[in-house]
Amino acid sequence: MSQKNEELKYLYLTKVIYTCTHHTLYLSDVLEQNREMDQVIAALRASGGDDILEIRINSGGGEVAIGQKLIALIQEVFGGRTITIMDAEASSMAAILFLAGSKRVIYLHSICMLHNYSIGLFGKGGEVGDRYIALNDSLAEYSKQAIEPYTKKKEFKRILDGKDLYLDAYQMCARGIATHIIINGEEIEAKEYLKND
Numbered sequence: 001m002s003q004k005n006e007e008l009k010y011l012y013l014t015k016v017i018y019t020c021t022h023h024t025l026y027l028s029d030v031l032e033q034n035r036e037m038d039q040v041i042a043a044l045r046a047s048g049g050d051d052i053l054e055i056r057i058n059s060g061g062g063e064v065a066i067g068q069k070l071i072a073l074i075q076e077v078f079g080g081r082t083i084t085i086m087d088a089e090a091s092s093m094a095a096i097l098f099l100a101g102s103k104r105v106i107y108l109h110s111i112c113m114l115h116n117y118s119i120g121l122f123g124k125g126g127e128v129g130d131r132y133i134a135l136n137d138s139l140a141e142y143s144k145q146a147i148e149p150y151t152k153k154k155e156f157k158r159i160l161d162g163k164d165l166y167l168d169a170y171q172m173c174a175r176g177i178a179t180h181i182i183i184n185g186e187e188i189e190a191k192e193y194l195k196n197d
Contacts, residue, residue, distance in 0.1 A: 020050040027055060031062025031070075031093055044073055053078040055101065056085045061092025064117055064139065071100045086110040086178075092118070096146045099177065105187065106178040108169050114147050115164045116140075150175045170197065 023044060044053065053074065074082045084101030091113035098104060098112070106112075117139040123131065140160075148156050155165055172178040173190035181193045 020052060021048060022052045022054065023047065024054045024056065027094065027097070028058045029060075031059055031066045031097070033063055033066045033069075037066060041069060041073055045077055047077055050081075051078065052081045052083065054083045054085065055097070056087050057090045057094050057098055058087040059090060059094035061094050061113075064093055064142075067093035067097045068142075070097055074100045086112065089113075091115075096143075099146060099150070103180060104178050105180045105182060106169055106172055107182050110169050110172070110178075112167045112172055112177060113164050114151065114159060114167070116159050116162060117143050150177050170194075 025040060025044075047053075055070075080102045082101045083103045083105065084098045085105045086098055086107070088107075088109065089111050090098040091111075092115060095112050095114055122128070143159075144156075147159065151159065151165065159165055167175070167177065169178070169181060173181055173193050176190075178190050180187050180189055182188075183193070
């Protein structure tokens with residue numbers, strides 16, 4: 001098997017469970033646009049109406065565009081049938097992707113970081129200014145819709161001012177970021193965890 005096929009095999013697995021197919025996507029390191037990710041997304045777009053998507057995340061973030069592409073896939077193909085699991089870390093765009101799951105699972109050691117978008121621009125002088133204005137408006141609204149419901153008013157203002165907000169497992173359960181938590185190998189609902197803590 002070629003190295004490219006090995007990479008693809010590591011990134012994405014499919015198994016048939018009863019009458020539906022359960023797809024698992026492993027996202028580690030930085031989320032970035034590449035040929036392997038395009039192949040995975042194309043395969044997932046061809047999924048059946050009862051298929052389930054599980055995304056296991058351990059990432060410091062990455063390109064907003066690839067995160068948006070994955071979230072569009074979730075909304076269009078796997079609405080209500082997506083499980084996101086924070087294996088360790090979900091920061092930046094990876095945190096927003098985690099929030100797109102209909103069932104969101106964390107561990108006691110999981111950590112989440114929310115912040116305002118980061119961009120880099122290049123091109124001809126006049127184009128860079130126009131592109132910045134368009135992206136700033138679009139990404140600011142995107143960040144607001146994704147992050148604001150899970151933050152306090154002062155926290156969200158600090159995020160807009162460029163500060164990072166780190167949340168531990170308890171905070172993620174209390175804010176509704178996580179719907180479930182795994183403790184000693186047992187998955188329980190976040191609200192049960194909060195009651196017992």
